[in-house]
Amino acid sequence: MVTAILPELLLTAGAIVLLLLPFLRSARSLVPLSFALIAVAAAIPVGLLLRGHSLGGALFSGVFMFDKLTFFFQELILLSVGLVVMTVAGDARSGLRDRREFYCLLLLTTVGLLLMPGAQNLVLLYLALELVSVLSYLLSGFKKQDGLSVEAALKYLLFGLLSTGVLLYGISLIYGLAGTMDIRAIPVEALRQSPAVTLAALILLAVGFGFKLSLVPFHGWAPDLYEGAPAPVVSFISVAPKIATFAVLIRLFMVWLSPIADLWAILFSFLAVITMTVGNLAALPQTNLKRLLAYSSIAHAGTMLIGLAAGTAFGAGALAYYAVAYLLMNTGLFMAVTAMESAEGRSDLAVYSGLAQREPTMAALMAVCLLSLGGIPPLAGFFGKMWVFGAALKGNLAWLAVAGAVNSVIAAFYYLKVVKTLYLDPLPAGCKPIPCVESLCFGMSFCVVMLFVLGLWQGPLLEILRLVIPSQLPPGSVPW
């Protein structure tokens, strides 16, 4: 039973050690130590699986479910956090790199994230989500002297508090109807009998989760936060909590609430269309790369939501594939943003002009990430879109697929605008080369290589996804 939560225990202990132990005087050991902790946390369940241990199943009287879905998403979250630590290592300007409390907060947030995919009890789910939220507020306001950063954090905090309240209200309605906090035991008949209250509860839950996923119209915090907070923090907040929240949505809605899919599928369909459209249109006029990426990540969350709205195993698999691709391309791009922010201190598009002549390798890596975000084959980002659209077509949601397709053309425009800045715009006079930090170079190369590998040789990942998607989902439609 304890082996299943060994990673969480390890990371908690590690966070405390990082903060308290006096012998860690040198700030240099912070990065390797955190990275090692994350690597070990990721390796433990893999090692146990390889040695023939089975995954735990429902643990702690069913509160926490340690199955393949949990395992997969936990590994994904740890990969994301590991890449964020590499990003921080390359951040020479914001001062995060040498602050031990930053690593402490990051690791504790990770613990919350790791609990989310497996939570089967609404109370645990709420607690894990709250742990992540509260620590994220702290992380985003980490630069105390920077007005923009503080403003962003405050905005994030206020939005977050409101949405948590709404989520809690939704949970209480579900409890009132079902009489239990255990999501496995929610009696679907009881929900059916009072559709109005159920719908209200579902809407409230969607609002609460929509905040985490920055779905329109709950996205107001994202652009300011992305612009104000240090790049590594944004890289973290834009990926890991979203992936964890999608895991929660898969388990809560697709697995346990699938009998009332008719009630929530249409809700998420509309949210998906609004989120994609508003996100993409708002990204078009942006002149700051971080702000542009905020709207881009809003739009991507909307696209992933199509997979959820499809409600099938195929939809869940497509969503998971998309999540992997999104992790790689977004994190890779934020590494470049971090490098540029360290060198130049800002991240408006103008500083990137002519980067191809200044740093050809970095520009090429960035361009691959951007093209993948824009959905150009044979990169993983394209296949994420393709499978999600496929799930929508297969689930008789052709209009959703068409909306997604139109949106991906709009999105291509602004990603290409960035590529244009990198390659077509002239290099301003007097630019110095950008110092190459090994961890950033390595991290970006890893992301880019993986984008190609997952695109051109996706068999293994598809095989893993087939194993991972819970068997309770509406079957028969997984194409792989």
Place this chain on the structure above:
Amino acid sequence: MGSLILSQLVFLPLAAALLTLVIPKERESWIRAVALLATGMVLVLATLLVFSYRPLLSGFQFEEKISWIPQVNVWYHLGVDGISLPLVFLTALISFVGVIASASIQDRLKEYFFLYLLLATGMMGTFLALDLFLFYIFWEIVLVPMYFLIGIWGGPRREYAAIKFFLYTLAGSVFMLLAIIACYFSSLPHTFSIPDLTQQGLRLSHNMQWAVFMGFFLAFAIKVPIFPFHTWLPDAHVEAPTPISVILAGVLLKMGGYGFFRISLPLMPGIATQFAIVFAVLGVINIIYGAMVALAQTDFKKLVAYSSVSHMGFVLLGLGAMNLPGFNGAALEMFNHGMITGGMFLLVGVLYDRTHTRNLADFGGLGAKIPVYSGLLIFFSMASLGLPALSGFVGEFLSLMGGFLSFPAITLVSVLGLVVGAAIFLLLIQKVLLGVFQTKWAHLRDINTRELLAIVPLMAMVLWVGLFPRTILFLQSTTLGNLLRHLGSMKGW
């Protein structure tokens, strides 16, 4: 015969592209040599392919089929038949000629040839892929290098032209993607394979088949381009550097027509036969509209660009005819247009390199000053306007003949396009070569050997196909006949 010849055609340029990445930037002649060698080898292989192809056999030849993503039944499946073979040769020749014409490119050479060779891979792959999944990937790979090639090395409005080209094509192809996915799910067992889908037909409702057909149609129509989706073409063609204009006109436009032959007609024969009249009408609009707009142009390059729109109309007319002469004409017109308009763009580039203007009013009386160039311009103009004994005539004649059998009235209207077409090119010759010589061109040099080297192969092909159209028609007739039989079986002949 090496059985991997098709893969070599596709991936030799890619290998060369990766090779250019490791050559130091300063070694410009090495980079050029690698590009020339790679495209030259592709041309040799393509020629070998043409000679070892057996025209009388039906079905695909030199097939390569390897499982790629078994979980979703995706195959790496290449093959060549009578429809793709001439276009494969065209692509190889144009790519090679383009490298010679790229001598005028001086700036950021390494990036240029990397993108150029990547483009060559994408184009070749599009014509050889027999799996919709693979086809789509190659189709989209073409976009990215093309965007950069126009955007970095193009004319004054290059950024606008590049993004317009990219978005237009992408807008069409995302709907093709949805159509491809719909085809995939309609088949049992699920497959992306074009031959398999052709064989089993789409198990979709009539309305859904229309939706799928329109998805493909949109993608191909933008590429051809069919009026009113043609507005990207003049911008892209005019702003692109000379070798890229040649590739755009010579190869990229054919991807649309090829898509109709390879995918739209075989997969949805029922819809396609109903749609035939629309093809024919759109064809006439293209012929007349393109020619009229070309007539009004004062920019040399824009004139050639709009005349392409007109020529593509003949492809559509032949396609809509749904009979053997029409199909033969359409397929041959694609091949010929690549050679002729490719040559025209090269000639525009030669003049522009020397004078830095494309305004027709600036020229005049150049005929005596640069005689060799003038001869070439007259030759390609005559080929464009459809003079018998040159290749342009054969394709247009067959298209019109096929069109007349099916839609006499429509075809009669489109013959008017030929008259306007003749006017365009005769006026062009008059404006550039005849009239009063302007003294500012007193130091104009005639075409040089290198430029001649790029044009002569195209000229030879134009003359050869004009005199012996049988060489190409023989290659494609069997396949086109089979396609017609496939379509006919649906019509209940």
